Amino acid sequence: MKVRFETADAEHPVGISYYANDFKAGKYVSKVENGVLKLRMQRSKEADSLQVTVRYNTLSAVKVSGAAVHFAGLLKTNLLDVKVSGGARFETTLDAADLQLEVTGRSKVTLRGKVRYMDAVVSTAVVDASQLQAMAVTVDASNKAEVTVQATERVVMKSTTGAVIRYAGNPSIERSHTSSMLSGTFERLNTDPK
Structure with a gap:
């Protein structure tokens, strides 16, 4: 669908x-x-x-499983909760204050636009938020998840069981944690001034 x-x-x-x-x-x-x-x-x-x-x-929450979801134009809201699973695809351009994101099950999420706060829990999935400008980002990635984010002020990261978190911008890294067994990784992306 x-x-x-x-x-x-x-x-x-x-x-x-x-x-x-x-x-x-x-x-x-x-x-x-x-x-x-x-x-x-x-x-x-x-x-x-x-x-x-x-x-x-108006829209405050979206839950998708096994479908391809695309938003035409800008999704503008204050608070947004998004759950994506079952191999679903989710793509949108946002203007929001607070984004809560949960992505599992070989799903793929592509986000653009801007948010003040982003909190993401990602397992066995791919999240590309490299074009989503966020002030503060918290990411918990596991089970070979691949997450790319952009933060201007602060980023908090936890990566386990082969997950990779890539981040752009020049945020302060307040906490970062990898499990000692089957640890994940963090990678800073090059951010050339324009």
Whole structure:
């Protein structure tokens, strides 16, 4: 399933639209429970042929498993919680105060834009936040995760079991920890002044 998020406007109000090329009906469900939109699809060979567009006014949390999610335009919010798992793909440009990110299960996340604070827990996944300007970043990476971040003031890192954390900018490193067994690594990226 490919999901595209768009900001609602007068011409395109809040809602969901589906486009299915050779996709059999009855294999997907959308419903709202306690203010939460849930999209589910039965796994099939035609999974990539279902395209869903979600138009929203405000957004504070996104949970994705096994789908490809892309945000059109800028996702602007104060607090955002994102959970990505099951080999999902997640891509967005953000303008947020606080981002909580949890990524697992061979998923891939690409982030751009700016946030004040970013807290990420990543296991067996890839997070590219090299184009996301953050004031302060905390990263806990494990199980061969690959995480790239950019911080202007502060970075706190923990890397275990073969994980790699790369960071850009000139932040103060307040704490960094690797496990003595199967340790992870930290790498500072070159940051040439422009």
